[in-house]
Amino acid sequence: MTTLDDQRIAALLRSAPVPAPRVDVGRAIRDGRRRRQRRRVGGIAAVTVLAGLGAVGAVQLDRPASRPAPAPPVLAASPDGTASATQGSPVTCAASWLPRPIGGPVAVANSVDPTGRYIVGDIGSGQEDGRVVLWTDGRAAVLPTGARHAAAVNAGGDVVGTDGDGTGWVYRDGRLRSLATPPGYHAVLVHAVNGRGDIAGTASGAGDSHHAVLWSADRPQEYRLIGRPGSAATGITEDGTVVGAMGQLPYRWTPQGTGTALTVPDGYPRASIDSARGEWAVGSVPGPKEGGAVRMLPVRWNLTTGAVSLLPFPGTSGIAGNGDLLVGDGAPLIVAPDGTSRRLPGRPEVRATEAGTYTANGISDDGLTVVGAVYEKQVYRPLVWRCHR
């Protein structure tokens, strides 16, 4: 949701001609009551709130925004005492192609480990036939067919992901193994793995029940539930701190399992965390309404100080352990904690110039390796940017 193209598609979808709905809320309630009565014995008092409610094709959607739009966010002016790696020395970056061991018009690098050595991505037609590719020092290997949709790779080259059926997996030392789905839940979503092989994800069950889960790459059939029911995990740092949500609140758990809520930025009803590296986490808050949708605004937390700040970008693709933010906005941008930024260069042979030609999906902990893809002539090609100071 970051490029002009994306915004244009969103705007078109919001304004595309759609026939008037013929949905009857009154009928839904009548049918629903009948179903409820069938489900549990006992009558339900008749109510009259429905008076005047018929077919609801003409209901007004846009209620006036109840809260004024937030002031333009600014980057934190101080780097929060972080040892920023930027010493004023210039950083030079070069983009290079990642080899494609198999064919397919959608070949994308999705994630990189903290050291920048391992990169994972998908190659396929984009239609449920993608294979996971692991690049080690630039050399490509295709994971076994059972590995689908990689989520992350750690500094040891362990890859984790979730297949199309909601089964988690870990690929370690050439071996693919399933992660246990906790009893009472029917699916898991695996998000992250740290250098110790701790794997974080969320199990989900009937009726929107969910619970944060921790596995170990050593013993994939064992698991530990984190927090109370209703928790969710989306990231894990190298020291084992798990981040995610508890109800509407952004949350963190210590490696021992003690949970605390993280700050929700002032004036926002809730916030969610996407990922964490080092002492940083990034996520989003619901921003102003645009048309019928809500624009999500990116947010960054410092897990050490607890400070939270809104970020003045349309979105972020991730954060490095040193606090460098990856903004995948059209031409990918890296923003250091002190607010200085650098654009990543393109490839000379890529002729396409529109926003969205380059996407950046992952960044290493020193901010010097970024992975992503180039979209040109209906084909995505995987790309890595390597930088040095």
Added chain:
Amino acid sequence: MVDAEREFVEYVSARLPTLHRTAFLMCGDAHLADDVVQQTITALYVNWRRVSRADNVDAYVHRMLVHKLVDEKRLSWAKVRLLGSMPEPERPPVTPHDELAERDSLVAALADLPRGQRTVLVLRFLCDLSLADTAAAMGCSEGNVKSQTARALAAVRQVLDVTEMSGRNTR
């Protein structure tokens, strides 16, 4: 009880146009969209007291909608699409005119996409769901969502660019 029911009516009334738009753009069929939204809000009513306490009611409802669509599709997707393309006097198609040409192309492009790709486009761009929420709504992984989005965008961009070249040069 009365309060819960009022809340339900308020919620559904406010969301109905968006839900219907979402369903229509996902399946490309007005009747199916009506059916699916009707089923979704009926199920929502049955479970309202529990759902209304959920962290993110919208995300939950999106998930219900996607599941209902998938169920319908399992029953008779091809048949429904055939029927949906028949002319219908009560519901005249929106007349395309110049400003609308691009929107119509997008709807046409959506119709040609495989279901998964259409679903990710609508959830991510119309409903503005995050990667994680889209994956949760579809019951698949984020990587899957990413690759489907990439593929769908490729197809849609192609259509939009063609429209621009043959139509206006103003953008």
